[in-house]
Amino acid sequence: MGSWRHALESRRVLAVLLIAPAVVFMALVVGVPFVWAIYLSFTDAIGGSLSGRWVGFDNFVNAWHDDNFRRALRNTLVFTLASQAIVVVGAAVLSNFLVRDFRGKWIVRFLVVLPWAAPVVLSTIAWLWLLDSLYSVTNWTLARLHLDNAIVWLLGAVHVEEGAQVPLQWLGRPNLALLAITIVHAWRILPFAVVIFIAGRASIPTEVEDASKIDGATGLKKLWYVDVPLQLPIALVAVLFGIVFTAADFGVVYILTHGGPFNSTQVLPTWAYAIGIDSGSLGEGAAISLFLFPLLIVVSVAMLFFARRAQVS
Amino acid sequence: MTRRERLTTYAVVVPFAIFLAFPFYFALVTMFKTNLDLANVEHSPYLYNDVEGHFHWDFWNYATTEHIRFLFEDTNYPRWLVNTLIVGGAVVGITLLLAMPAGYALARLAGGWGQGAGIAIFLVYLVPPTLLFLPLSRLITQLDLKDSLWALILVYPSFTVPFATWLLMGFFKTIPQELEDAALIDGASRLKALFLIILPISLPGILTVVIFTFSLCVNEFIYAFTFISTSEQRTVSAGIPNDLIRGDVFFWQSLMAAVLIPTIPLALLYNAFLDRFIKGFTGGAFR
Numbered sequence: 233m234g235s236w237r238h239a240l241e242s243r244r245v246l247a248v249l250l251i252a253p254a255v256v257f258m259a260l261v262v263g264v265p266f267v268w269a270i271y272l273s274f275t276d277a278i279g280g281s282l283s284g285r286w287v288g289f290d291n292f293v294n295a296w297h298d299d300n301f302r303r304a305l306r307n308t309l310v311f312t313l314a315s316q317a318i319v320v321v322g323a324a325v326l327s328n329f330l331v332r333d334f335r336g337k338w339i340v341r342f343l344v345v346l347p348w349a350a351p352v353v354l355s356t357i358a359w360l361w362l363l364d365s366l367y368s369v370t371n372w373t374l375a376r377l378h379l380d381n382a383i384v385w386l387l388g389a390v391h392v393e394e395g396a397q398v399p400l401q402w403l404g405r406p407n408l409a410l411l412a413i414t415i416v417h418a419w420r421i422l423p424f425a426v427v428i429f430i431a432g433r434a435s436i437p438t439e440v441e442d443a444s445k446i447d448g449a450t451g452l453k454k455l456w457y458v459d460v461p462l463q464l465p466i467a468l469v470a471v472l473f474g475i476v477f478t479a480a481d482f483g484v485v486y487i488l489t490h491g492g493p494f495n496s497t498q499v500l501p502t503w504a505y506a507i508g509i510d511s512g513s514l515g516e517g518a519a520i521s522l523f524l525f526p527l528l529i530v531v532s533v534a535m536l537f538f539a540r541r542a543q544v545s
Numbered sequence: 546m547t548r549r550e551r552l553t554t555y556a557v558v559v560p561f562a563i564f565l566a567f568p569f570y571f572a573l574v575t576m577f578k579t580n581l582d583l584a585n586v587e588h589s590p591y592l593y594n595d596v597e598g599h600f601h602w603d604f605w606n607y608a609t610t611e612h613i614r615f616l617f618e619d620t621n622y623p624r625w626l627v628n629t630l631i632v633g634g635a636v637v638g639i640t641l642l643l644a645m646p647a648g649y650a651l652a653r654l655a656g657g658w659g660q661g662a663g664i665a666i667f668l669v670y671l672v673p674p675t676l677l678f679l680p681l682s683r684l685i686t687q688l689d690l691k692d693s694l695w696a697l698i699l700v701y702p703s704f705t706v707p708f709a710t711w712l713l714m715g716f717f718k719t720i721p722q723e724l725e726d727a728a729l730i731d732g733a734s735r736l737k738a739l740f741l742i743i744l745p746i747s748l749p750g751i752l753t754v755v756i757f758t759f760s761l762c763v764n765e766f767i768y769a770f771t772f773i774s775t776s777e778q779r780t781v782s783a784g785i786p787n788d789l790i791r792g793d794v795f796f797w798q799s800l801m802a803a804v805l806i807p808t809i810p811l812a813l814l815y816n817a818f819l820d821r822f823i824k825g826f827t828g829g830a831f832r
Contacts, residue, residue, distance in 0.1 A: 247656075248650075253642075253646065254643040254646070254710055258706060261700060266672060268684075269676060329553075340559070342816050343563075343565060344561065349808065349814075351764045351808065354804040357800055358569065362567075367797075372589075372590050419564070430823075480674075483766040486766075508679045509679070518679050521679065528672070528673075532668050532671060535668070
């Protein structure tokens with residue numbers, strides 16, 4: 233009993249004892265299925281079984297030669313990069329103004345945070361209603377403002393969607409659907425990025441602000457030489473998050489388009505679901521979802537790098 | 546702020562707020578619409594109209610709550626809300642049990658490798674469910690947990706534990722070490738110091754973790770969607786798109802009510818705890 237109590241007083245022993253349950257649990261519910269997913273991707277396992285015949289890289293090769301897979305891969309990259317580009321610009325602008333003191337700030341903040349607080353699938357259903365082809369408020373408003381034909385013309389002119397007609401089928405035409413999904417992703421990630429950007433600004437010591445004033449750095453110059461470098465690490469964390477949560481998201485595409493029309497908006501998660509669950513090719517489904525892995529590695533390494541840099545400075 | 550600065554602030558902030566909140570505002574309008582009003586494309590979708598499409602100032606006489614009644618009386622929605630509360634509550638409990646000791650140890654006891662281990666645990670949070678749902682779905686079937694809330698209670702901590710450990714590590718770091726040292730000098734054991742000194746002070750932080758962990762559970766879709774196929778056992782995120790959208794038939798008003806009812810309390814809680822969340826979230830790596 234005595235030595236037992238003594239051991240609990242030792243930092244090292246106590247630390248290991250306290251951390252162990254969480255680590256063991258994560259190893260079981262994340263580590264095991266993850267290794268299993270890798271194993272499955274090299275087998276011809278079908279729905280209803282947990283193993284299969286070893287087929288080497290066949291699943292990866294088959295997936296790669298499938299046009300739908302390639303489109304899913306491309307869409308995943310496009311959604312992720314395009315939506316995060318919008319998020320970065322939007323968050324940089326909005327956070328810049330939200331740190332000011334103005335009347336009605338609390339209500340603005342409440343409204344801005346809404347998309348983040350709402351469960352993703354539910355807010356996506358709200359978007360489904362906004363983008364409905366027949367009853368949508370979007371088309372009704374555009375028609376009343378006499379902008380609908382202008383938009384149809386514009387979409388044709390920039391070769392986004394040729395041959396579109398009024399009322400616009402936002403989710404029924406391939407490129408319009410890609411656009412709509414990108415906007416919904418940007419919309420739902422933006423509040424989180426804004427909040428993190430604001431935290432990043434707050435972390436800049438006031439001495440820096442004073443010093444740059446004395447040195448005569450103002451406006452764009454201050455933005456480029458002082459604000460951007462100081463906020464970069466924390467802003468990048470927001471971006472890396474946005475990348476992971478957009479690239480790995482299943483709900484938004486599934487709710488808005490089910491991957492359609494004609495598989496034109498499939499992404500890796502929905503395609504993995506279609507192959508792995510709907511068609512029951514467990515092995516190939518696992519292989520498809522594993523194509524997300526290189527992306528995650530890159531993001532994780534970047535995250536580690538910036539976390540360390542932020543520590544040093 | 547000068548007058549001009551104030552004007553530019555509103556000119557930027559208001560359009561953003563409208564864009565971000567519009568889907569919810571429109572959901573609010575829709576949930577009280579009558580079928581005739583909704584289905585007539587000539588009628589303004591922003592207002593409640595009479596049969597001819599005219600707006601009257603006593604607009605509540607042209608709106609209806611029948612679709613909310615439908616949602617609560619003729620669908621499994623109340624059941625999904627209860628299921629969501631059960632799963633969320635159980636997962637929050639498991640998560641705190643595992644993450645509180647780990648977060649504390651990483652912040653205080655682990656020394657140099659604490660930071661590295663903290664980031665490693667955080668990276669686990671980045672392993673997305675879309676990578677794991679295929680083997681897990683087979684595993685759940687094999688354990689005979691398919692169509693059971695237990696499947697979700699077992700699997701959800703896989704992303705809530707790393708998330709909560711990270712947040713709690715951030716919170717524990719903000720508590721001054723001296724408080725603990727004083728207790729230790731006074732002869733308290735480490736565990737006693739933890740329970741009597743650290744826990745009471747970290748209560749706001751722990752509450753923040755409770756709320757955001759719960760919200761992660763409400764948000765989760767692919768597991769709930771894959772593991773559970775009976776309507777009565779679903780959570781809100783999986784139940785609403787499955788049961789209230791039947792092929793080409795959309796129960797729009799009921800759908801919008803179903804969307805707003807969980808969203809509003811979550812949004813209020815987020816706003817109340819946002820600053821604390823950011824402190825914990827960024828406190829882990831950036832001080």
